[in-house]
Amino acid sequence: MFVSLQFKLELRKEDKEKLIKLMRKQSSAIRTAYNMLKELEKEKTRNPHAQIYQRLRQLFPELPTKYIDSAIYKAKQYPTDKPVVFGGRKLFEKLCKNHLSGKTREKLKKQWRELRQGTLISIGSKADKGNRLTRFKNINGQLHLRITTGNREFIYAKVLREPSNSKDKWLTFMTMLLESWQTKNYFAYTVELKLKEGEIYGSVSFELPTPEVKYTKENGVIAIDTNASPIHLAIAEVSKTGELLSYQTISLHNLLGLSQNSKDHQEWILAHQIVDLAIQKGKAIAIENLKKLKKGTRGDGKAKLRKILHNWNAKKFLQKIKRVAMLKGVEVVEVNPAYTSVIGMLKYAPQLSIDKDIASAYVIGRRALGFKEDIPENYGKLLKDKAYLEFALKRYEEREKELRELIEKESNEYKRNALKSELRNVEYAKELLTNFIQSLQSESSSCEGANGRNPEQGRGNLASSVAWQVLKVALLFPILGKVLPRDLSPLKPVLVEGAWDRVRSRLVPLEAGGASR
Numbered sequence: 001m002f003v004s005l006q007f008k009l010e011l012r013k014e015d016k017e018k019l020i021k022l023m024r025k026q027s028s029a030i031r032t033a034y035n036m037l038k039e040l041e042k043e044k045t046r047n048p049h050a051q052i053y054q055r056l057r058q059l060f061p062e063l064p065t066k067y068i069d070s071a072i073y074k075a076k077q078y079p080t081d082k083p084v085v086f087g088g089r090k091l092f093e094k095l096c097k098n099h100l101s102g103k104t105r106e107k108l109k110k111q112w113r114e115l116r117q118g119t120l121i122s123i124g125s126k127a128d129k130g131n132r133l134t135r136f137k138n139i140n141g142q143l144h145l146r147i148t149t150g151n152r153e154f155i156y157a158k159v160l161r162e163p164s165n166s167k168d169k170w171l172t173f174m175t176m177l178l179e180s181w182q183t184k185n186y187f188a189y190t191v192e193l194k195l196k197e198g199e200i201y202g203s204v205s206f207e208l209p210t211p212e213v214k215y216t217k218e219n220g221v222i223a224i225d226t227n228a229s230p231i232h233l234a235i236a237e238v239s240k241t242g243e244l245l246s247y248q249t250i251s252l253h254n255l256l257g258l259s260q261n262s263k264d265h266q267e268w269i270l271a272h273q274i275v276d277l278a279i280q281k282g283k284a285i286a287i288e289n290l291k292k293l294k295k296g297t298r299g300d301g302k303a304k305l306r307k308i309l310h311n312w313n314a315k316k317f318l319q320k321i322k323r324v325a326m327l328k329g330v331e332v333v334e335v336n337p338a339y340t341s342v343i344g345m346l347k348y349a350p351q352l353s354i355d356k357d358i359a360s361a362y363v364i365g366r367r368a369l370g371f372k373e374d375i376p377e378n379y380g381k382l383l384k385d386k387a388y389l390e391f392a393l394k395r396y397e398e399r400e401k402e403l404r405e406l407i408e409k410e411s412n413e414y415k416r417n418a419l420k421s422e423l424r425n426v427e428y429a430k431e432l433l434t435n436f437i438q439s440l441q442s443e444s445s446s447c448e449g450a451n452g453r454n455p456e457q458g459r460g461n462l463a464s465s466v467a468w469q470v471l472k473v474a475l476l477f478p479i480l481g482k483v484l485p486r487d488l489s490p491l492k493p494v495l496v497e498g499a500w501d502r503v504r505s506r507l508v509p510l511e512a513g514g515a516s517r
Helices: 013-042 048-059 065-075 089-095 102-117 170-183 260-281 303-311 314-327 340-352 356-368 377-383 386-409 413-445 465-480 489-497 500-507
Strands: 002-010 119-122 134-139 142-150 153-160 189-196 199-207 221-228 231-238 244-251 284-288 332-335
Touching: 002 170, 013 048, 013 065, 013 102, 013 119, 013 142, 013 153, 013 189, 048 065, 065 119, 089 102, 102 189, 134 153, 134 189, 142 260, 170 199, 170 260, 170 314, 221 260, 221 314, 221 340, 221 356, 231 260, 231 356, 244 356, 260 284, 260 314, 284 314, 284 356, 314 332, 332 356, 340 356, 340 465, 340 489, 377 465, 377 489, 386 413, 386 465, 413 465, 465 489
Parallel strands: 221 284, 284 332
Antiparallel strands: 002 153, 002 199, 119 189, 134 142, 142 153, 189 199, 221 231, 231 244
16 A cells, blocks of 8 residues: 655755755656657657657756656656646636736746746655655654755755654654664655745655564563653563563663654664564563553642653654554554553562562553453452551551641742642542441441342452552552652562561551551
């Protein structure tokens, strides 16, 4: 399938003048070729292309031969069985009317001339590294179009184009370009430039490949988790049976100081590296299905995080991975990201002694393979321990009191906002724990009804999202003293041995939760 994509060029004034002059020459060659084609068809001349080519070489000796071939190609696109007005019939007829004058006439005349004289086309080929005369090049991380003006002279125009959405085929074109530059396996693309209202616009046409998917989740996945603080990728290799085989992290801090175009280029390179890793391992790729990227808001006291989120778009990067994977025959599995980080940090980070972000990537990989994450046995017991939950609730009550006092004393607006943000989290945790404790009390007081109703009926699965939320607030701050700690190893005794009483007693006396179990 052939596709055509539009873009705009940015040139220096002197380069634009050279390009417009070149456009006039080829536009004239196109008109000449068309008129000759009509005459030779009437005469039923064999091989008219050769005669037209020789004539154009005589009339336009300064034009590179590829431009002449392209001019003949363009001329053949016009019908020869009816009159053609170069520049547009409607505009020409308007200009022929006597009542037009002044600025109106000059504006129409300029528009007609641009359509008539403002065309440059170059047909590409694989042998010419995609296109000999109008070739896309990367210059300092910015996409440029190198335009041959003749006698081995070139002008370089900056390409202004951003993908409009995740389905924009410009992403595919950029993927194919980068792949061809890296592998030297080029593909043909045709470039046509147009002059409109003094600006240069272009279109690139190429064949869109549809490779067979060779690497699927049947052999496991390479799972990716994107993180903003610190900004990096966590990558986990997961076997088809759900085991963690290997993992790594890739820092993205080097992207933050780059221009948007340089950043895009580096992201394309990284996307290729990740897809190549999946091919090397013979696995699919698993990513989050990011419908909406979380962003910081003004006044939340997290300026550093807001700056990172402003300068790096995880969704756009994942779109690049999808495009590269499609071209290289690698399956991409998108999963619901809900609670992947919570499950990873509470279940696998302490259990496997790995970073919480690697653990989150591991959960993404397992979810892509169809595995469900049940709550570990000891965590399930903790959720039924009213004494421990009341201990956790008391910790939040104490922190709430501290925060209110700090807010009252703090004069710095941004620090106050950060404290208020933490206070909202503490209030949410209190509400969550209070409601959960009340639900436990209502369950313990229930009894069999007249019809022999099972007291467990309707209780709901502890592995639900609510249960994971309760676990998060009941474990992280009460035991580790932080909402999002990096070191989760202290949770291992709780997870493996069920030793939450021992941890609790080491922190504070058992005055809030009553006697220990």
